[in-house]
Amino acid sequence: MKTIRNFAAALLLSAALPVTAFAHSPIAADAAAANFEQDRADILAMAGNYRVRFDMQESTRWDPTYQPLEPKKSGGNEVVRVIEDTGRKIVLQHLLVIEHEGKSHIIKHWRQDWEYEPAKILAYSDRNSWAWEDVPERMRTGRWSQTVYQVDDSPRYAGWGQFETQGGVRRWRSSWTWRPLARRDAVRNPVYDRYLSINRHQSSPDGWIHWQDNTKMGTKDGKLIPIVQEYVLNTYAKNDEYDVKSADDYWAATKDYWAAVRAEWDRVAATKGGIAIDEEAQTGTVISGRLLEIADEVQDKKLTTAKAIAEAKKLIEANTRKL
Incomplete structure (x- = not known):
């Protein structure tokens, strides 16, 4: 299963600076x-069954000594399910379906939480740490935050923004958002160590797209500077021609376990001032691999959900620190 996860990952700090510039008015x-209601409909429309294409390109170098990478394209099959909808909060869980040696393997992928008019977000603040950041009060009305979580439900990045229509296209556009390196970059030990990004989500006739504008930042002579610009376009095209049932079966078997894992991360963030946990380039958090293995053991009935939750809680508590 570890080999499958590494294959799936292939598909896919010094002090951080505050980002305070606003692109829009209240x-x-x-x-x-x-x-x-239209905002909600656009978020909920991201749920479904998809063939995903990932297009990544380092385009403009800001550091004259840096040589941009060649463009990279990959793809896969992904199921997106609504796992919570309270009206002002919508949670979408992504599940990759990998075909390997004639069998379907499910990789719990990223999660996105949308919250209406949030007072604060859990934002990436520095290497291995995520801290609470207030959303300016005058910028809350009518806006949604999006918080993206990693495969083990630990945080990845968060931003807030608004839905808008320009040129006949309706989209959500984030604030400037700090983000840790994606696995594809982290494993190469590059000269940059974080991204400063704007994210856009928009519906299309075929599904939806996630467009990322990433400035890759690194430290030189004690200062954080831009190294290279990257553009990422993830295209989700509606598609049912793969083993969708295997993803739904995995989620049915493990959803209670993962709900408890989410709740434990939330508890840690609330009581420790955020989340601080060590990460590794290949796996994400140092406990990510085990948290995913526990879920597999629950699905295979090798471990009860209660015992799985107890072990996961101990792992999260033992490996997180106060900020």
Whole structure:
């Protein structure tokens, strides 16, 4: 199973600086209310069964000594399910379906939480740490935050922004967002160690797209500087021609376990001022591999859900620190 996870990953700090520039003005309350249901519909429309294409390109070098990487394309089959919807909060879970040696293997992939008019977000603040960051009060009305979580439900990055229509296309655009390196970069030990990014999500006739504008940042002479610009376009095209049932079966067997894991990460973030945990280039957090293995053992009935939850809680508590 570790080989499969590494294959799936292939598909796919010094002090951080505050980002305070705003691209938009405050939204009037009546305009926010008028758009609320359409906003929700656009978020919920990301659920479904997809063939995903990942297009990545380092385009413009800002450091004249850096040689940009060649463009890279990959893809896979991905199921996206709504696992929580309370009206003002929507949670979407992504599940990769990998065909290997004639069998379907499920890789619990990323998760995205959307929250309406949030007071704060759990933002990437420095290497191995995520801290609470206030959303400016005047910028909350009518806006949604998106928090992205890693495969083990530990945080990855968060930002807030608004839905808008430009040129006849409706999309959500994030604030400037600090992000840790993706696995594809982290394993190469590059000269940059984080991204400063803007994310856009928008529906399309075939599904939806996630467009990332990443400035890859590194430290030189004690200063954080831009190294190279990267553009990532992830295209989700509706597709049912793969083993969708295997993803739903995995989730049915493990959803209670993962709900408890999410709750434990939330508890740690609330009581420790955020989340601080060591990460490794290949796996993400140092406990990611075991948390995923526990889920496999639950599905295979080698471990009860209760025992699985107890072990996961101990792992998270023992490996996280106060900020």
